Amino acid sequence: MKKVAIGIDIGGTNTAFGVVDAAGNGYGQGRISTAGYPNIDDFQHDLALAISELIQDEEVEPVGIGIGAPNADFYRGTIVDAPNLPWKGTVPFVEKFRRFFPSRPIRITNDANAAALGEMIYGGARGMQNFIVVTLGTGLGSGFVTGGELLLGHSGFAGELGHVTVDPTGRMCGCGRRGCLETCVSATGIKRTLFQLLADRTESSELRDISYHELTAELIFCAAEKGDPLALEAFAYTGEQLGRALANAVLITDPEAIFLFGGLARAGKYIFEPTGRHLEANLLPAFRGKIKLLPSGVPEGNAAILGTAALIWHRDGADLIER
Amino acid sequence: MKKVAIGIDIGGTNTAFGVVDAAGNGYGQGRISTAGYPNIDDFQHDLALAISELIQDEEVEPVGIGIGAPNADFYRGTIVDAPNLPWKGTVPFVEKFRRFFPSRPIRITNDANAAALGEMIYGGARGMQNFIVVTLGTGLGSGFVTGGELLLGHSGFAGELGHVTVDPTGRMCGCGRRGCLETCVSATGIKRTLFQLLADRTESSELRDISYHELTAELIFCAAEKGDPLALEAFAYTGEQLGRALANAVLITDPEAIFLFGGLARAGKYIFEPTGRHLEANLLPAFRGKIKLLPSGVPEGNAAILGTAALIWHRDGADLIER
Known part of the structure; x- marks a missing residue:
């Protein structure tokens, strides 16, 4: 029986899950709706059922279950006031989910922490003891x-680097404060920057034909590829x-x-070049030339499953990991 | 025989050392010049001799030797380009010092890290797993x-919180960059702030009679006590x-x-009140009301010795510490 971890990535719309071994080989995956389950018990019941069906025909032995969710509290196993999930207040997710998998460790953390562990077990941080993973999505x-x-x-x-204050009088943030890093550095942030440039500047740009709601970081990337000065x-x-x-x-x-x-991060040189240059220029001299700025080494399509599974390998299956 | 640790605090002018047990009881201390020893071998010889003389009549058994020094590298046991010490380049301090104490662990770190361990073993952070110690001296x-x-x-x-950039166009820092936190927040920083206020403002102040070289944070504190508006x-x-x-x-x-x-930090309410207020006002909502801002709980006269000794207790004598 191959030892595997089950990774579950709970998003606002859907929840993806998958089965992987310590080397990153997959043994099936699936997804269920998140938004369609206002009741957490119904959600967990159907999720557990889908997982059981997925593994019943495989020659695998689950070592544990790793979960990634917004606002997850690793210590308490809870999800706390997650704005994009249908369950309000403090949800004792791990405690409740244990009834379906009573004899295996179940661990939960937020998406970015799972991404960091994924990088350490399956990605570019193998063998590293000290590193940072920055996830650039809707937020940071x-x-x-x-x-x-x-x-x-x-x-x-x-x-929570996304909420470091970079400008106390800067843009309003969803957290209620002003000038948080993610108001500039995220898919939403670059869109806000582009709109500010459209307002400030007079250069022509194909992006002047696109509404705020229609604009995406991808469209800004495409415009940059064509040399659009504002992009x-x-x-x-x-x-x-x-x-x-x-x-x-x-x-x-x-x-x-x-x-x-x-x-x-998929915008490649457009984001890595200025980030690397300003990182280097602003480092204390003792650190200059020593900090690597790298793209994630985890295959993106699978990253959420690998990251949440890594939560299990790191804590409960360290002996099975190939370093 | 009482088990003790030897703590050594290497400063630019003098080096203090002392012998303490895991409960913080002292078994003698002493000091030798630092500045008077351009040669590191002579320095280590006389330091080792002074320590041996100190402990020879005591009923003690040294568990190890902890050292605090500016620019100390814990991993390599070295002191690297310390601007205020007489020894230039990279000094393999631990490796060299081992000839005098071949059979005991010798550990070195910078002063602020030693202060943090001192706080954990002997001070207000006993039982805490996650905390920060900020040392406010000439620098931060x-x-x-x-x-x-x-x-x-x-x-x-x-x-190295002292070199976080708080204003990219701000004051020049000794590190060669601009606007580092310690250019405002340190004994030197508050002096620079006071001089800026003397330049900007017209209010009368007793501090207008004092030169830059004569001014100290203590004088600013005394003026504040008398209600001086600029102080x-x-x-x-x-x-x-x-x-x-x-x-x-x-x-x-x-x-x-x-x-x-x-x-x-000895300025009490004058520093704690505004720091606490602005900390709280700028915290992400999830952290508000949860972060304690406290004065150090380590007796100040002894703090450097206790902190460097803590380097040994934390690593090599955890079983002897009273929690």
Whole structure:
């Protein structure tokens, strides 16, 4: 029987799950709706059923279940006031889910922490003890590994780089404050930057024909590829803000490498070049030339499943991991 | 025989050393010159001799030797390009010192990391797994404990909060960059702030009679006690900058408490009140009301010896510590 971990990635719309071994080989995956289950018990029942059906015909032995969810509290196994999930307040997700899998470890953390563990077990951070993973999606998430362990902090909410204040009088953030990093550095952030440039500047741009709701980071990338000056400047500004913020984060955790993951990271040189340049220019001299800025080494289509499964391998199956 | 640790605090002018047990009881201390020894071998010889003389008549058994020094590299046991010490380049301090104490662990780290361990073993952080110690001296140092371990990072230089950029166009820093936190928040920083206020404002102040070289943080404190408006404002500004920077640091390491240690921290309410207020006002909502801002609980006269000794207790004598 092949030892496997079950990874579950709970998103606002759908929940994906999959079965992988310590080397990253997949043994099937599936998905169910999240939004369609206002009742958490119904959701867990159908999720557990779908997982059981998935593994019943495979020659596998599950070592444990790793879960990624927004606002997840690793220590308590709860999901707390997640704005995009249908279940309100504090949901004791792990405790409730245990009735379906009573004899296996079940662990939960947020998406960015799962991404960091995925990078460590399956990606470019193999063998690293100190690194940062920045996930650039609708918002900006981050997971820090220090001394070979996930940095969780006192209440399990460490690694919220997206809400570092870069400008106290800056853009309004969903958290109720102003000038958080993710108001500039995220898919939404670059869109806001582009709209600010459309307002400030007079250059012609194909993006002047697109509404705020229609505009996406991908469209800005396509315009940049064609040499659109405002799209190029939006990427340059995004990278500058990210590079500066990372230079400050380096001072606190002294990482060997920083990995960029997610939608914006796919823009390649447009985001990596300015980020790397401003990171380097703003580093304390002792750190210059020493911090690697890298794209994530985890295959993107599978990253959420691999990351949540890594939560199990790191804690409960360290002996099975190929280093 | 009482088990003890030897703590050594290497400063630019003098080196203090002392013998303490796991409960913090002292068994003698002494000091030798640092500045008087351009040759590291002579320095180590006389330091080892002084330590041997100190312990020879005591009923003690040294468990190990902990050393605090500027620019110390924990992993390699070296002191690297310390501007205020007489020995230039990379000094393999631990390797060289081992000839005098061949059979005991010898560990070295920077002053702020030693202060953090001192707080954990002997001070207000007893029982805490996640906290920050900020040392406010001529500069600003910081030591982070996460998950019960000192945050050291990849090259051993984690926890350099003093060089976080708070204003990219701000004051020149000794590191060659601009706007580092310690250019505002330190004994030197508050002096620079006061001089800026003397230039900007027209209010009368007794501090207008004092030269830059004569001015100290203590004189600013005394003026504040008498209601001097510029001195009060200098403290308010210092606390605001510190509070804002700490709110960002909280997002990364999620500490239970933040301890302020050193000269400026002795200014009590003048520094704690604005720091606490701006910390709280700038925290992400999830952290509000949860982060304790506290004065160090380590007796100040002894703090450097206790902190460097803690380096040994934490690593080599955990079973002897009273929790």
